[in-house]
């Protein structure tokens with residue numbers, strides 16, 4: 001019997017960010033392992049023309065929830081979507097809904113955040129700091145609350161090289177930042193943003209660090225814990241391998257490489273790729289929820305959910321495995337054949353960006369124009385290059401995260417819980433995981449049919465032939481231009497031609513003699 005699964009039975013659980021990548025995997029696991037839970041409240045906003053109900057319907061009818069429907073057939077009744085916008089005062093939750101949440105919630109998992117690296121500081125503070133503060137205030141009014149679990153990021157202190165499971169203070173108090181965002185105008189915020197974020201690379205990591213400070217400030221009153229995952233990737237095992245449904249982090253680059261857009265990347269092959277599968281993060285999160293509620297640690301514990309110190313793998317090895325998988329299982333309608341190299345300095349990066357990214361895009365757009373279609377490749381390529389420049393910080397450095405609390409928690413679990421809520425990253429085989437990740441990208445994100453693989457391979461062969469043809473034509477044109485302009489080139493050309501002629505004559509003469 002799993003103690004953790006048992007613990008969530010009969011509970012009312014509030015999840016923010018349940019429509020996001022991690023939130024969905026969290027909900028799925030909760031329903032699958034504790035189908036007797038009372039209710040999961042999710043704070044959802046209407047989005048992209050969809051109502052709340054349509055959004056929930058879409059999630060529950062997705063492939064991710066197929067197993068859940070077998071073990072929990074009344075899952076529709078156990079999920080209660082509450083209209084909420086975390087950017088608004090009191091989250092714009094109706095009085096009645098608020099009353100219900102305050103009266104019944106037993107556990108909170110706070111996953112909602114803006115994960116965009118380039119978000120305006122005002123918006124990032126609103127969601128990652130102010131909303132966390134407001135949720136904590138709500139939590140303090142919940143009489144039954146047993147635990148509040150805050151999802152942060154291992155990169156909230158990426159300005160340090162070695163990071164312990166502690167909260168590092170930021171120079172400016174979160175409350176002061178929250179206040180100033182209310183009266184400063186956008187232009188001034190833009191001006192002070194680089195000074196505020198200091199040696200962090202973006203507003204995301206900075207505001208996640210402020211969010212942690214806000215949580216710490218409430219630690220006296222509530223039973224809190226913080227989880228810091230590193231780069232969350234597709235699922236490893238549960239509910240099935242390779243599930244992923246957005247392009248954040250490495251996933252977008254896998255797509256770009258498979259489609260042949262991404263041909264070179266400025267990355268350090270030996271740098272540790274601290275990837276962590278989404279199901280490991282979710283298993284740890286649920287174990288932490290149980291431990292925090294049942295064992296009530298005296299202080300707010302922070303748990304690093306990282307792979308680097310227990311089972312390290314580097315970007316070089318991962319990149320090779322991504323490309324090897326695309327050899328066997330290519331994506332459909334690729335722009336070019338998947339092939340990508342690392343660059344290590346500015347000059348080579350600029351050179352390969354021009355040759356491998358910009359030039360093919362310009363040529364393809366020219367072809368689209370000639371055939372009466374709208375050019376789009378240059379725009380797409382510029383966006384990819386912008387994305388690469390934002391991710392570069394994370395693929396050219398290594399960090400060390402201590403995992404003392406995470407290992408301590410692992411030792412506290414029963415053998416059954418260690419199996420059902422497995423977060424032991426040492427058991428993960430990276431090559432197998434990456435292969436499933438790439439397959440998952442093809443199947444679940446791009447929704448490509450495996451029956452299309454032979455056609456995709458044919459397409460890559462055609463691209464290879466076009467590539468050879470193009471290179472030969474380019475060489476001949478360049479050579480023709482050269483011999484038209486240079487005496488030396490002409491002499492070399494005559495020498496080669498006469499040499500070939502003599503060789504052929506000799507060969508013909510000797511074969512005639514033999515006869």
Ligand SMILES: CCCCCCCCCCCCCCCCCCCCCCCCCCCCCC(=O)SCCNC(=O)CCNC(=O)[C@H](O)C(C)(C)COP(=O)(O)OP(=O)(O)OC[C@H]1O[C@@H](n2cnc3c(N)ncnc32)[C@H](O)[C@@H]1OP(=O)(O)O
Pocket residue numbers: 115116117118153154155230231232247248249250251252253254256257262265267315316318319320322323340341342380383384386387390391394395434437
């Ligand atoms: C298994 C891993 C191996 C990876 C191998 C991949 C390539 C294989 C090639 C092999 C050879 C080379 C070896 C390479 C090996 C190194 C590869 C390294 C990749 C790993 C990089 C990961 C680093 C992540 C670090 C995360 C640290 C913090 C983690 C967190 O806590 S939070 C989660 C992370 N958050 C994000 O990832 C959000 C980042 N995104 C943004 O901030 C924004 O989207 C933006 C990048 C600023 C762009 O904003 P825009 O306004 O311009 O537009 P929009 O958001 O609407 O998107 C525009 C188009 O860009 C596409 N897109 C978005 N994100 C990505 C992405 N990560 N990669 C590629 N493309 C992306 C998006 O789809 C849009 O496309 P369109 O619709 O066609 O226009």
Ligand SMILES: NC(=O)C1=CN([C@@H]2O[C@H](COP(=O)(O)OP(=O)(O)OC[C@H]3O[C@@H](n4cnc5c(N)ncnc54)[C@H](OP(=O)(O)O)[C@@H]3O)[C@@H](O)[C@H]2O)C=CC1
Pocket residue numbers: 016017018019020021022023043044045047084085086087110111112113114115127151152153154208228229230231232233246248249
């Ligand atoms: N993905 C990763 O690599 C990592 C993620 N994390 C952390 O994990 C957590 C979850 O990340 P992930 O699932 O990847 O992120 P997603 O971007 O997939 O999900 C974000 C969630 O927050 C919700 N949200 C955003 N703004 C609002 C708002 N104004 N009101 C209500 N809800 C809102 C989104 O709702 P909607 O669907 O309506 O947009 C969505 O459900 C975050 O705290 C993130 O910092 C930490 C480390 C790595």
